[in-house]
Amino acid sequence: MKSAGGKHWWPLGVPAGPTERARSNGSTSRARGDTTAPVGTNKGTLLPFRIQLVRNDKQLDSAVRIRHAVYQRHLPTLAELLATPEDADKQENTIVLLATSKVDATPLGTMRIHTNSGKLVEFERELDLPERYIGKTIAHVARLAVASGPLSGLVKLSLFKALHRYCLALQIDFMMVAGKPPIDRQYERLGFEDVFSQEAYVSITSSGGIPVRVMAFELATAEQRWRDAQHPLYKFMIQEFHPDIEIFQSVSSMWSQPRRVRIPPAPIELADFLVV
Numbered sequence: 001m002k003s004a005g006g007k008h009w010w011p012l013g014v015p016a017g018p019t020e021r022a023r024s025n026g027s028t029s030r031a032r033g034d035t036t037a038p039v040g041t042n043k044g045t046l047l048p049f050r051i052q053l054v055r056n057d058k059q060l061d062s063a064v065r066i067r068h069a070v071y072q073r074h075l076p077t078l079a080e081l082l083a084t085p086e087d088a089d090k091q092e093n094t095i096v097l098l099a100t101s102k103v104d105a106t107p108l109g110t111m112r113i114h115t116n117s118g119k120l121v122e123f124e125r126e127l128d129l130p131e132r133y134i135g136k137t138i139a140h141v142a143r144l145a146v147a148s149g150p151l152s153g154l155v156k157l158s159l160f161k162a163l164h165r166y167c168l169a170l171q172i173d174f175m176m177v178a179g180k181p182p183i184d185r186q187y188e189r190l191g192f193e194d195v196f197s198q199e200a201y202v203s204i205t206s207s208g209g210i211p212v213r214v215m216a217f218e219l220a221t222a223e224q225r226w227r228d229a230q231h232p233l234y235k236f237m238i239q240e241f242h243p244d245i246e247i248f249q250s251v252s253s254m255w256s257q258p259r260r261v262r263i264p265p266a267p268i269e270l271a272d273f274l275v276v
Helices: 057-074 076-082 122-126 152-169 183-190 222-228 234-239
Strands: 012-014 039-041 044-046 049-053 094-101 107-115 138-146 174-179 213-218
Touching (some): 049 152, 057 094, 057 138, 094 152, 138 152, 152 174, 152 234, 174 183, 222 234
Parallel strands (some): 138 174
Antiparallel strands (some): 039 044, 174 213
């Protein structure tokens, strides 16, 4: 599906929603290292970076570079497998998100999302999932990588918001991740729960032999759970509009098909999420 010259890999077909279609004319030009909070305007809350779907070779190369650099710091053995694009990056029903600085287009973070529309995701192929997840729409979230720096926490939260909004639009039942320590604790604070017994670790192909904790996030109940728990992410995730999260301008037409139809145990502060 890739073509020469960095052309699109997949056809475009899903129109932008009213929220993501809106673009601010007042975007700021703050330096990459600026720790200033997002700027609120009557056109939304502006971020010092943009999040978009990877659509060509140049963008994918940027995602791969930051992915490899981040994994090299934390998981050097696995990083050796990530120096070049993976086959999974261009599979059907897969997208890659990329966060880039507004100032110089420097890549700041990335994430890959693969759904089971038409083809099982890795968790379904390699693991015996509990009955709760059988026959459900699943988004396999992988290769989260965020560059270190003052904006790293905000980039990570924004990638997660892009993931959340994308999955809502596709009527996904569960987002599912393979959490490696200590990242699994961050997923836990976001509301992900163990798919198997509590804190059980398994091995899957993409983890490169590293034991991972398989965790899932139920989309249908997320807003109510966050609201009832007075979760510090509720405002950022649900109430605020971020025009710089641009995920619906370039989605494959395959996604236009209709889909079927625990609260954290202790108080959590927003600062808990601003750590890579």
